[in-house]
Amino acid sequence: MKVAFLTNIPSPYRVSFFNELGKYCELTVFFERSMSDERDKSWGNYEFKNFSGIILKGKNISTDKSFAPSIKKYLKSNKFDHVVVCNSFTPTGIYAIFYMKKNNIDYCIEGDGAFVKKENFLKKLFKKSIIKGAKGYFSTSKTHDEYYLTYGAEKNLIFRYPFTSVMEENVLDSPLDTEDKNKIKISLGINEERMILSVGQFVYRKGFDVLLKAVRNLDKSIGVYIIGGNPTSDMESFVCSHNLSNVHFLSFKKPEELRQYYKVADVFVLPTREDIWGLVVNEAMAVGTPVIATDKCVSGLEMIKNGLNGYIVPSENEVDLSNTINMLMDNNFKRMSEESLETAKKYTIQNMARTHINILSKI
Numbered sequence: 001m002k003v004a005f006l007t008n009i010p011s012p013y014r015v016s017f018f019n020e021l022g023k024y025c026e027l028t029v030f031f032e033r034s035m036s037d038e039r040d041k042s043w044g045n046y047e048f049k050n051f052s053g054i055i056l057k058g059k060n061i062s063t064d065k066s067f068a069p070s071i072k073k074y075l076k077s078n079k080f081d082h083v084v085v086c087n088s089f090t091p092t093g094i095y096a097i098f099y100m101k102k103n104n105i106d107y108c109i110e111g112d113g114a115f116v117k118k119e120n121f122l123k124k125l126f127k128k129s130i131i132k133g134a135k136g137y138f139s140t141s142k143t144h145d146e147y148y149l150t151y152g153a154e155k156n157l158i159f160r161y162p163f164t165s166v167m168e169e170n171v172l173d174s175p176l177d178t179e180d181k182n183k184i185k186i187s188l189g190i191n192e193e194r195m196i197l198s199v200g201q202f203v204y205r206k207g208f209d210v211l212l213k214a215v216r217n218l219d220k221s222i223g224v225y226i227i228g229g230n231p232t233s234d235m236e237s238f239v240c241s242h243n244l245s246n247v248h249f250l251s252f253k254k255p256e257e258l259r260q261y262y263k264v265a266d267v268f269v270l271p272t273r274e275d276i277w278g279l280v281v282n283e284a285m286a287v288g289t290p291v292i293a294t295d296k297c298v299s300g301l302e303m304i305k306n307g308l309n310g311y312i313v314p315s316e317n318e319v320d321l322s323n324t325i326n327m328l329m330d331n332n333f334k335r336m337s338e339e340s341l342e343t344a345k346k347y348t349i350q351n352m353a354r355t356h357i358n359i360l361s362k363i
Contacts, residue, residue, distance in 0.1 A: 001025040002079060003360065006071065006096055007086040008032045009064050010053065012255075013165030013279065013349070015046040020353040022050030025360075030074060031055050032066040032092045058092060067091035072099055082360050083107040084138070088130055097130055108363065110138035112163055113276040113298035114147035128152045136363040138356070140277060141302045159359040163299075164347040165279045166286045170259075171344045175288040175337035181264045188260060192223030192246065194329060197265035197289070199227045199258065199280045200272070202235065207271035207294065212238050212247065213318035214271075218325060220246050225261060227253055263287045267328055272297050273315055285309065285344040288337035292324055303347065309339035 003025045007014060010031050018029050027050070034055045058068025071092060075083070083100065087093035088109050100107045109131060131137075132152030139145050140163040148158055176184075185195075196218075200206040208226060212235060215224050224247045231249040239247050253261065262268065268284035270293040281299040284291050291310035293300025304310040311328065313320045328336075 001357075001360065002081045003027050004074070004080040004083045005029045005086060006083070006093060008090055008092075009035060010046045010048075010055075012046065015048070015053075016165075016167065017349050017352055018053070019048070019050045020349050021356055024353065024357045027051035028074075028080070029053050030071055032058065032068055032087060032090060033060060033064060056092065061091055065090040065092070067095070069095055071096050075099060075105060076103075078103075078105055082363065084110050085134075086110045089127075094130060101133060106135045108136040108138060108360075109134045109148075111140070111144065111147075111276070113140045113144045115143055115274065115276065115296070115298070116147050116150050124151070136359065138359065141298050143298055143301065157363075159362075161355045161359065162347045162352050163277055163279075164282045164349060164352055166282050166344065166348055168345075168348040168350045171286045171348065172288055172341060175334055175341065176263055184260050184264045188264065190223060190225070190264060192221060194222045194266050195264060196222060196224045196267050196269055196325065197227070197261055197284070198225070198269045198271065199261075199283075200270070202226075202228050202231050205273050205275075207273045207315065208235060209238070210316055210318050210321060211269060211271040212242075212244065214322035214325065215244055215247060216242055217319075217322035218246075222246060222329070223248065225250060225265075227251070227258065227261060259283070259287065262289055265289050266333060267292060267325060269321070269325065270294065270297055270300065271315075271321060275299070282344065282347050285340040285347075288341045290328060290331075290333065290336040290340055292321070292328065303343050305339065305343075309336055309343055 021027055029051055056068035057070045058066040060066045085093055085097060085107055128151045137148045137153050137158045138161050139158050145158050198211055227250045229252050262284050268289045268291045270278055270280060272294055273296055275297045278297045278299040281291050281293060281303055291304055293304060293312060294315040295312055296315040300312055304312055306312060311324045313324050
């Protein structure tokens with residue numbers, strides 16, 4: 001089976017997925033750009049082992065997109081059994097889709113997730129012109145299904161797949177015990193007995209301001225570690241003015257070091273205002289950490305079972321968030337950790353690749 005994927009950049013988890021998928025088919029991946037402007041240089045340390053990776057020539061647009069009409073020469077031959085477009089709304093993706101429509105070349109559309117939003121008629125019409133007409137749609141969730149249906153997809157052509165950045169070997173067999181956690185805490189310089197972790201860029205969308213408001217209602221003995229670069233001046237001012245001595249802002253960490261923080265966290269919190277997926281939920285559950293996420297986080301809505309491996313709270317509600325954190329702190333962490341691991345086992349890159357092959361075989 002000859003398969004082509006179109007996507008924006010060779011991010012580490014995407015390359016891992018393509019290397020796994022390439023074990024099952026003859027895979028070619030076309031990347032719009034070699035690197036995003038806002039990512040750490042370590043993202044450039046990729047290796048195309050089991051697939052042919054082609055960086056398209058084009059004009060860079062925004063942080064991680066480009067317009068690369070050079071994709072036309074690769075599609076023109078129509079030598080692929082399946083073409084999967086992951087960058088449907090970048091200039092290159094739009095160009096590729098309209099070219100394939102015009103020349104009767106079948107294609108599929110894939111995304112990480114989506115929410116249906118209110119928008120004007122022209123914008124909706126434009127999106128519909130892109131999405132409608134694919135021979136298959138790769139969806140991550142119920143909300144993603146609804147998104148495709150809103151823009152003209154046929155229900156019987158929508159297929160679910162587990163979206164993740166976690167390899168099977170990185171999912172723990174069982175939760176860490178207290179002794180092992182304490183050893184890691186000492187190595188990381190974490191002094192608090194209880195710890196909350198949150199990870200993401202310090203931008204408004206991530207909702208860290210809501211988390212900081214919630215922290216005011218937590219016991220000062222609970223350490224709150226937020227990893228994501230340099231905090232905004234507003235965040236620093238808020239922490240200072242409310243004497244939140246238990247809040248710690250940390251810079252970006254490499255994957256292996258970040259994984260250590262996930263391991264020792266009692267609770268992972270994603271207070272996002274919108275995440276069309278949220279891979280940090282996968283990463284937290286892979287080491288057995290219960291998760292609190294908002295109702296605007298697709299991975300949370302799909303992976304969290306309320307009261308079993310975490311909780312869903314309303315977005316922008318610091319009272320519900322603080323109450324839920326306090327309730328979880330009194331819960332049975334071992335049972336919730338075990339449930340998190342069971343969920344994570346379903347969301348591995350290996351399973352993601354196998355599911356893709358099964359779907360492509362049906363289309």
